[in-house]
Amino acid sequence: MRPLSSGNLWRIIGIFAVLSTLLLVAGFGFAVKDLLYPKGGAFTGKSNVPALPAEGKLSEGKDIVITAIGDSLTKGTGDASGEGYVKQLVALLKQKYPDTSVRLNNNLAVNGLKADWLEQLLESDKGYSFALRQANVIVFTIGGNDLFQIASGTSPGKAADGLNLDKLKADLPQALNRLAKVVKRLHAINPHAQVVYVGMYNPFYNIPEYRGGSLQIQQWNERAYALLHQYSNMTMVPTFDLFENAIGRYLSSDHFHPNHDGYAQIAARIVQSLE
Amino acid sequence: MKALDRLLPLIQNETLKIWKKKRFFVILLVLLILIPIFTYAQHRIDETNKKNFKDWRNQLVQQISEYQNTLASDRIPEEWKLSRRIAVQQLQYYLDHDVNPNSPDGVTFTRTFLSNAVTLFFPLLVLALASDLVSGESAAGTIKMLLTRPVRRWKILFSKLVALSLYVSLTVVMTAVLCYLISGAVFGYKGWEMPVFTGFVINGSSIDSGFAHAIPQGLYLLMEAGLIWVSAMTVALLALMVSVLVRSTAASIVTMMAAVISGTILSNMASSWHSAKFIFSVNLQLTDYLAGSPPPITGMTLGFSLVTLACWGIASLIVSFSVFTKQDILN
Numbered sequence: 215m216r217p218l219s220s221g222n223l224w225r226i227i228g229i230f231a232v233l234s235t236l237l238l239v240a241g242f243g244f245a246v247k248d249l250l251y252p253k254g255g256a257f258t259g260k261s262n263v264p265a266l267p268a269e270g271k272l273s274e275g276k277d278i279v280i281t282a283i284g285d286s287l288t289k290g291t292g293d294a295s296g297e298g299y300v301k302q303l304v305a306l307l308k309q310k311y312p313d314t315s316v317r318l319n320n321n322l323a324v325n326g327l328k329a330d331w332l333e334q335l336l337e338s339d340k341g342y343s344f345a346l347r348q349a350n351v352i353v354f355t356i357g358g359n360d361l362f363q364i365a366s367g368t369s370p371g372k373a374a375d376g377l378n379l380d381k382l383k384a385d386l387p388q389a390l391n392r393l394a395k396v397v398k399r400l401h402a403i404n405p406h407a408q409v410v411y412v413g414m415y416n417p418f419y420n421i422p423e424y425r426g427g428s429l430q431i432q433q434w435n436e437r438a439y440a441l442l443h444q445y446s447n448m449t450m451v452p453t454f455d456l457f458e459n460a461i462g463r464y465l466s467s468d469h470f471h472p473n474h475d476g477y478a479q480i481a482a483r484i485v486q487s488l489e
Numbered sequence: 490m491k492a493l494d495r496l497l498p499l500i501q502n503e504t505l506k507i508w509k510k511k512r513f514f515v516i517l518l519v520l521l522i523l524i525p526i527f528t529y530a531q532h533r534i535d536e537t538n539k540k541n542f543k544d545w546r547n548q549l550v551q552q553i554s555e556y557q558n559t560l561a562s563d564r565i566p567e568e569w570k571l572s573r574r575i576a577v578q579q580l581q582y583y584l585d586h587d588v589n590p591n592s593p594d595g596v597t598f599t600r601t602f603l604s605n606a607v608t609l610f611f612p613l614l615v616l617a618l619a620s621d622l623v624s625g626e627s628a629a630g631t632i633k634m635l636l637t638r639p640v641r642r643w644k645i646l647f648s649k650l651v652a653l654s655l656y657v658s659l660t661v662v663m664t665a666v667l668c669y670l671i672s673g674a675v676f677g678y679k680g681w682e683m684p685v686f687t688g689f690v691i692n693g694s695s696i697d698s699g700f701a702h703a704i705p706q707g708l709y710l711l712m713e714a715g716l717i718w719v720s721a722m723t724v725a726l727l728a729l730m731v732s733v734l735v736r737s738t739a740a741s742i743v744t745m746m747a748a749v750i751s752g753t754i755l756s757n758m759a760s761s762w763h764s765a766k767f768i769f770s771v772n773l774q775l776t777d778y779l780a781g782s783p784p785p786i787t788g789m790t791l792g793f794s795l796v797t798l799a800c801w802g803i804a805s806l807i808v809s810f811s812v813f814t815k816q817d818i819l820n
Contacts, residue, residue, distance in 0.1 A: 220505055223505065223508065224501045224504060224505055227504055227505075227508060227655070227659075228501070228504065228655070230659060231504075231655035231656065231658050231659050232655070234658040234659055234661070234662040235654065235655065235658040235718075237662065237711070237714075238658055238661060238662065238714055238715050238718035239715065239718070240711070240715065241711035241712050241713070241714050241715025241716075241718070242712075242715030242716060242718060242719055243715065244708065244711065244712045244715065245712035245713070245715050245716050245779055246791070246795070248687060248688065248704070248712065248779075249687075249688070249778055249779065249791045250791065250792065252688040252690070252700035252702070253688075253700070253702060264544075289558065317543070319543065319547060320547050320550055320551050320554070321551070321554075322550060322551070322554040323554070324554060324557045324558050324561055325558050325561040325562065326561040327561075339550075339581070340584055340585050340587075341546060341549065341550030341553060341581070341584045342550065344544075344546050344547075344550065345546075345547055345550050348543070348544075348547075
């Protein structure tokens with residue numbers, strides 16, 4: 215190959231560079247026009263609704279798809295390993311059904327989530343519906359923040375200070391109403407999946423003044439069970455007994471959330487309830 | 490016309506000088522090494538996501554949920570929450586319209602690469618071209634030959650400026666082309682038609698999607714490249730000024746790099762120092778306005794950034810030309 219004469223080289227560089235410049239200036243013009251004088255345009259995406267999973271026993275199906283929603287308990291707050299009960303549940307299900315593929319679809323839990331907010335998410339958030347419809351096992355926790363009115367990360371002292379047993383009692387009906395809406399929505403989105411609700415416990419059982427709170431918690435659990443009982447695919451696993459005598463073993467240092475072992479017990483109970 | 494006739498050979502001369510210095514080859518070489526590395530990294534990320542998520546929607550909804558968790562935390566500063574809140578709303582908009590914001594294809598990779606490169610990588614490439622434009626002549630002593638020719642000094646500097654602009658354009662276009670060609674080999678050469686949303690208006694802590702509209706990703710890429718060209722040109726003008734003022738090339742590169750890097754650091758500090766928005770390097774990320782990301786300092790808009798960059802550019806041109814035409818050349 216003969217080296218280009220400098221005249222030709224200049225012509226090639228010059229033409230390419232001028233064309234590039236024109237292109238870029240045009241792009242800049244489009245960008246400025248689009249940004250300074252925006253025109254809203256309706257874009258209708260196609261909606262994508264996945265098919266519901268087959269009904270029936272987990273052991274007979276090809277795969278187990280788990281979607282978890284709810285508050286910090288589902289998120290796994292307090293578990294130093296970050297697994298929470300959801301990941302431990304996946305591991306236990308893999309042991310229980312070695313021939314089936316077990317997959318965690320999504321864990322969409324948000325720390326501090328309350329039932330009314332969850333209900334809104336279920337109603338309007340397409341992502342939630344999408345992830346829930348794919349699942350044949352749905353696990354959820356909700357209500358703790360409605361009742362205790364404390365966000366995750368609050369120090370245990372503060373949590374106990376803010377607790378007022380009378381208020382707890384007064385808030386109960388309202389919170390249960392919200393739970394009823396959540397359960398109804400959940401059923402509307404996916405009537406086929408096995409739904410497990412993790413019952414509530416009293417994290418302050420070992421503080422004498424707040425021991426009485428357990429009675430309110432138990433009322434919540436009873437009423438929650440009544441709500442779930444309307445649907446044959448829904449059930450509830452109890453957790454209150456874990457956090458009474460063994461509270462020191464199963465509660466994390468924030469004195470509100472379970473620790474790794476506490477979550478392991480919850481996961482074990484969920485597995486027992488699934489078939 | 491006559492003036493142009495005399496200028497054109499000068500521009501040709503300067504263009505060929507930059508070519509012979511092989512600076513542009515260095516840029517291409519850097520791109521040829523870096524782009525495959527990033528392509529591989531992106532490929533690994535995609536592999537992991539494919540393993541963990543069945544569908545991009547699952548991945549997106551998980552990402553939204555994780556952002557919501559940081560929003561729920563009391564330990565996260567309010568400024569970070571603001572940008573997260575906006576990101577959540579944007580991702581939600583994509584999800585609601587069933588459009589994948591990170592679809593794995595060559596055009597998406599190019600779009601992401603370019604918008605990540607605008608604050609540091611492009612300025613660096615521009616400095617490789619611009620920093621020794623005048624200071625190199627001082628160092629080599631050729632400046633005397635150049636200035637003793639019967640040509641007005643401003644014409645010499647002007648031809649250097651035009652040659653530099655040509656190479657800046659080439660650099661931006663070549664980066665996009667190489668990015669597309671290399672990443673396309675892995676991710677596929679598609680994605681031109683895919684819709685991308687732009688026109689999100691940020692109002693305080695929430696995002697107004699009333700003006701949001703979809704444009705084809707190819708057009709988005711073109712708009713992005715145009716905005717990058719403007720910030721790269723501003724850096725080029727400043728670098729030219731520094732190159733006139735400072736006689737050593739090393740000092741000129743260090744000065745400019747320090748200015749550019751300090752801007753990046755300032756933008757990342759979610760600065761409560763409001764006057765920092767008048768610094769040119771805080772304004773370089775023009776592509777953020779297109780994507781609808783919150784600006785580094787609240788209250789900044791595309792118009793503001795363009796005016797700020799233009800002021801810096803014009804000021805540096807004035808300084809360059811007045812110094813270059815009057816300066817005494819001593820040894």
